[in-house]
Amino acid sequence: MDIAASPAEKKSRHPASRKATRLRIIEAALRLFSQKGYLGATTREIAREAAVSEMTLFRHFPSKEALFEAVLSTHTFLPALKSILPAIQNVAIEEALAAIARKYLETLDTRRDFIKIMLSECSYFPEKVHAIYHSFLAEIFSTLAAYFKDMQKKGVMRPFDPILGARAFLAMFFTYFLTTDIVMFPSRDKTSVNAVVREYVSFFLYGTEQKAEA
Amino acid sequence: MDIAASPAEKKSRHPASRKATRLRIIEAALRLFSQKGYLGATTREIAREAAVSEMTLFRHFPSKEALFEAVLSTHTFLPALKSILPAIQNVAIEEALAAIARKYLETLDTRRDFIKIMLSECSYFPEKVHAIYHSFLAEIFSTLAAYFKDMQKKGVMRPFDPILGARAFLAMFFTYFLTTDIVMFPSRDKTSVNAVVREYVSFFLYGTEQKAEA
DNA sequence: TTGTTATGTTAGTGAGTACTAACCATCCCT
DNA sequence: AGGGATGGTTAGTACTCACTAACATAACAA
Numbered sequence: 001m002d003i004a005a006s007p008a009e010k011k012s013r014h015p016a017s018r019k020a021t022r023l024r025i026i027e028a029a030l031r032l033f034s035q036k037g038y039l040g041a042t043t044r045e046i047a048r049e050a051a052v053s054e055m056t057l058f059r060h061f062p063s064k065e066a067l068f069e070a071v072l073s074t075h076t077f078l079p080a081l082k083s084i085l086p087a088i089q090n091v092a093i094e095e096a097l098a099a100i101a102r103k104y105l106e107t108l109d110t111r112r113d114f115i116k117i118m119l120s121e122c123s124y125f126p127e128k129v130h131a132i133y134h135s136f137l138a139e140i141f142s143t144l145a146a147y148f149k150d151m152q153k154k155g156v157m158r159p160f161d162p163i164l165g166a167r168a169f170l171a172m173f174f175t176y177f178l179t180t181d182i183v184m185f186p187s188r189d190k191t192s193v194n195a196v197v198r199e200y201v202s203f204f205l206y207g208t209e210q211k212a213e214a
Numbered sequence: 215m216d217i218a219a220s221p222a223e224k225k226s227r228h229p230a231s232r233k234a235t236r237l238r239i240i241e242a243a244l245r246l247f248s249q250k251g252y253l254g255a256t257t258r259e260i261a262r263e264a265a266v267s268e269m270t271l272f273r274h275f276p277s278k279e280a281l282f283e284a285v286l287s288t289h290t291f292l293p294a295l296k297s298i299l300p301a302i303q304n305v306a307i308e309e310a311l312a313a314i315a316r317k318y319l320e321t322l323d324t325r326r327d328f329i330k331i332m333l334s335e336c337s338y339f340p341e342k343v344h345a346i347y348h349s350f351l352a353e354i355f356s357t358l359a360a361y362f363k364d365m366q367k368k369g370v371m372r373p374f375d376p377i378l379g380a381r382a383f384l385a386m387f388f389t390y391f392l393t394t395d396i397v398m399f400p401s402r403d404k405t406s407v408n409a410v411v412r413e414y415v416s417f418f419l420y421g422t423e424q425k426a427e428a
Numbered sequence: 429t430t431g432t433t434a435t436g437t438t439a440g441t442g443a444g445t446a447c448t449a450a451c452c453a454t455c456c457c458t
Numbered sequence: 459a460g461g462g463a464t465g466g467t468t469a470g471t472a473c474t475c476a477c478t479a480a481c482a483t484a485a486c487a488a
């Protein structure tokens with residue numbers, strides 16, 4: 001036992017390869033869990049997909065459940081919404097909302113497998129999945145709500161509950177993502193994503209009522 | 215073999231009890247599938263929950279997968295949205311939309327277990343689940359879109375793509391249902407469902423922009 | 429070389445699964 | 459009373475799963 005081992009240094013001989021193997025297993029698990037569910041994906045299959053032996057898988061993760069947790073914690077995704085907020089401070093509100101929506105959809109798209117797992121296993125691993133959902137949702141809701149509050153202060157938006165507004169706005173796009181990418185419900189023929197974003201933004205911003213003509 | 219058996223008559227002695235047993239099994243399967251997923255729920259468990267022996271389960275359904283299909287086909291839910299459309303033809307548009315939203319949320323709520331299954335197993339049984347989703351979504355979208363089209367003709371709503379409008383409107387409430395009932399994300403303290411409905415309806419109808427004061 | 433680390437290979441264990449066979453109990457209808 | 463349909467019980471099969479033990483190999487660092 002090398003008790004005096006410096007904690008700052010891992011001191012392993014082939015750290016790069018070990019880390020890479022671990023990552024390959026996690027990526028393979030992500031793919032297979034999202035395709036077949038936690039119970040449907042076998043450790044043998046995951047190992048084969050990662051091009052390692054099953055023994056190696058269990059040397060890296062003491063159990064299948066531990067691997068599942070590693071998948072979750074590795075891929076916990078920060079909204080990445082904050083990053084574009086500065087860039088849209090001085091553009092028209094329609095453009096700003098459209099940019100937010102596109103960024104959100106883009107984030108959902110790159111994390112599609114992860115979201116599929118979260119939806120599938122939220123019954124089987126309620127606590128694990130809920131914890132991630134809550135931290136994710138709480139952050140993205142409050143981030144967008146803060147932006148709305150700012151717009152209200154500037155007189156660009158009317159007064160309304162900013163949290164509810166954030167939830168409603170994101171909800172439209174989340175369900176759009178869900179129905180097209182997860183449920184595979186075919187979108188209208190040529191309706192491009194941009195057209196949907198524009199239309200949804202105009203719903204949220206201007207509503208659907210027929211304004212009385214003066 | 216009673217080849218001459220009349221096809222119009224089932225000719226079973228205890229049809230009521232047989233039907234009831236079958237239903238009990240399906241209900242138990244619905245509960246357990248929604249709690250633990252298709253693979254996580256065992257036939258033994260389902261039988262026990264239904265208070266029948268495992269043999270009886272397999273006498274009614276040749277396989278676990280057949281039972282799953284029976285659960286799906288038994289609980290396929292018609293939107294029940296059409297039923298309230300006549301009653302809201304002559305009320306203010308805000309009230310009409312709120313009534314639609316409440317009816318929709320109510321439908322989602324009573325079919326919570328079913329929806330959980332659909333979300334969980336859409337990776338494991340893509341075709342089965344997608345088929346149901348598609349028929350459900352196509353009907354509810356077109357029903358609501360027809361209503362919107364009518365409102366546009368009457369000059370109550372401005373021109374917009376009615377299908378996209380229907381999708382956006384229902385999307386807000388579906389995700390609200392998802393986050394509160396499935397993901398169990400706590401809603402704001404005292405925010406009642408009715409308050410959320412009212413706020414979401416006003417987003418959809420009037421938008422969030424600050425109107426210039428004349 | 430020598431020792432250490434990461435991985436592979438083979439063979440296997442015990443548990444749990446969907447599903448079956450065979451026999452028995454009970455009920456309703458005639 | 460008797461016959462046929464329904465359901466219970468017991469025991470079991472064949473299979474797959476997560477997970478393990480023991481040993482071999484290859485790369486790298488001293």
